[in-house]
Amino acid sequence: MAARRLLAAALGSCVPAGRAGPALSQGCFRRSFATSPRPRAKFYTDPVEMVKDISDGATIMVGGFGLCGIPENLIAALLRTGVKDLKVVSSNVGVEDFGLGLLMATKQIRRVVCSYVGENTLCESQYLAGELELELTPQGTLAERIRAGGAGVPAFYTPTGYGTLVQEGGTPIRYAPDGHLAIMSQPREVREFGEEHCLLERAIRADFALIKGWKADREGNVIFRKSARNFNAPMCKAADVTAVEVEEIVEVGTFPPEDIHVPSIYVDRVIKGPKYEKRIERLRFREQQAGEAKVGDKDIRTRIIKRAALEFEDGMFANLGIGIPLLASNFISPNMTVHLHSENGVLGLGPFPPRAEVDADLINAGKETVSVFPGGSFFGSDESFAMIRGGHLHLTMLGAMQVSQYGDLANWMIPGKKSNTPKIMDKCTMPLTGKRCVDRIITEKAVFDVHKKKGLTLVELWKGLTVDDIKKITGCAFAVCPNLRPMQQVTP
Structure with a gap:
């Protein structure tokens, strides 16, 4: 603007x-x-009064990651106003009985632009029934589209999504009640920069941004607490009207100018939330982890985790995807330092906290409560993905449903039954997450190195298995390393 x-x-x-x-x-x-x-930020005492001018059909951004840092009181206020046909931009859709799930239950939302549906079965059922439009966007792209909207950049090119349905189009956005496709995503324009193909993504702006902060001063400056900054920070800057609910309002000068996360120029309305549940989506604590550590090598997940943990090196900055990759952090050698990065805005992730120290404002990408090591830091989701996209991480470890022989990755969760076909294939049959992006594949039976043009090479084999055993369960041809070795594991 x-x-x-x-x-x-x-x-x-x-x-x-x-x-x-x-x-x-x-x-x-x-x-x-x-x-x-632009007037100075206006302060409110009634959440309904604060959002009453959000009209039917408005586009709103709603901050938070999972249930961490969501504007509980402003969402509740929208329930009371009864506004409908909302287009909501959010990292995800909450759960059935909390967060955005409450607005879905009353059918006040027409369209959702998000990166993750998660376990919200209400969202899934409304989408498949043709009652809800759903535009799925890669999380880093979503964060950058919001950041660009706030910075006045109308569009940008990114390599993320090239060669996938994001670029090709055809992803279902809305189904008709009879099950036919009513609206599909459109193809993206592609340009080549150097040797890299990039697709054009348009910025996102909203009529209103509903934000959850920790504290605001009487000038309208806002600070966030721990990982609750997530999508809240960039969303503050990308709306015509930014409404922020906080836990405390303080006098000007209470926190130093250099500690302000969002300056008052981006803030229009502020309210101290009447109450906060701050529900935890996945409560995890250290005592729980100690009991789970007793699982033996007969558990195939543990076998994969212990092998994956060997990829860590001292001083490494690493991002771990949800599921099995996150568990690999439990097996990092105490003799090395690995700086774990979480895309919801944390660097320096530690283990699960003691139960007495669980904090709803500190979660990882799997929505689990965690701790942070001394020297760790917090930041917004836009900056988090700038770290990834900018090549500042040494390792990314992700779970996969399918991987092709040339490193194509498919790990989207899609409706329907899971396939019993091999997970390593000539060509992925599920929608691609990324094209030729995988360098190594670790399974419970073998380890493959991936060459983007030559294909797979078997480099490690689980004890008791033969190369022929691996050929029978792998959906593509592969070379065998001359120095094929037994599959390794971390030692306690």
Whole structure:
């Protein structure tokens, strides 16, 4: 968005408003807009009063990651206003009985733009019944589309999603009641930069952003607590009206200027939330973890985890996907330091906390309660994915449903039954998450290295198995390393 009034001055005579000058360096240029100055943030005591002008059909951004850092009181206020046909931009859709799930239950949402549906069966059922439009966007792309919207950048190119349905189009957005496809995603424009193919993504702006902060001062400056910054921070900047609910309102000067996360220029409305449940989606604590550690090598997940943990190196910055990859952090050697990165805005993840120290504002990407090591840091989701996209991590470990012989990855959860076909294939049959992005495949039976042009090479084999055993269960051909070795495991 351009400045409301643009003034430019230089030495020399000024040119009257409305008359063109020969050059900016030889005069003054003034551009006026038919808008009034932005007022200072307005403070409210009633959440309903704060959102009552959100009209039917409005586009709203709703902050949070899972249930961490969601604007509970503003969501409850929308339930009371009864506004309908909302288009909601959010990282996910909450659960059936909390967060955005409450607005879905009353059918006030028409369309959701998100990166993750999760375990919200209500969202799934409404989507498949043709009652809800669902636009799935890769999480990093969603964060950047929001950041771009707040920065006045109308569109940008990204390699994320190239060669997948994101680029090709055809992803179902809405089904008709009879089950036919009513709306599908459109193909993206593609350009090549160097040797990398990138697709064009458009920025997102909203009419309103509903944000959960920790504290605000009387000027409207906002700070967040721990991992509750997530999508809240970039969303503050990408809406015409930003409404922030906080746990505490303090006087100006209470926190130093250098500690402010979102300056008041981005904030229109502030309220101290009347109450907070701050529900925890996946409660995890250290005592629980100690009991689970007794699981032996007969558990195939444990076998994969213990092998995957050998990929860690001292000083490494690593991102772990949800599921099995997150569990590999339990087997990092105490003799090395690995800085674990979580896309919801945490660097320096530690183990599950003692039960007495569980904190609803500190979760990992799997929505589990965690701790942070000394020297760790918190940041917004847009910055988190800039770390990933910018190549600042040494390792990313993800779970997969299918991997092709050339490193294509499919790990989207899609409706329907799981396939019993091999997980390593000539070509993935499920929708791709990324094209030629996998460098190593670790299973409970073998380890493969991936060459993006030559294909797979078997480098490790589980004890008691033969190469022929692996050929029978692998859906593509592979080479065998001359130095094939037994599959390794971390030692306690």
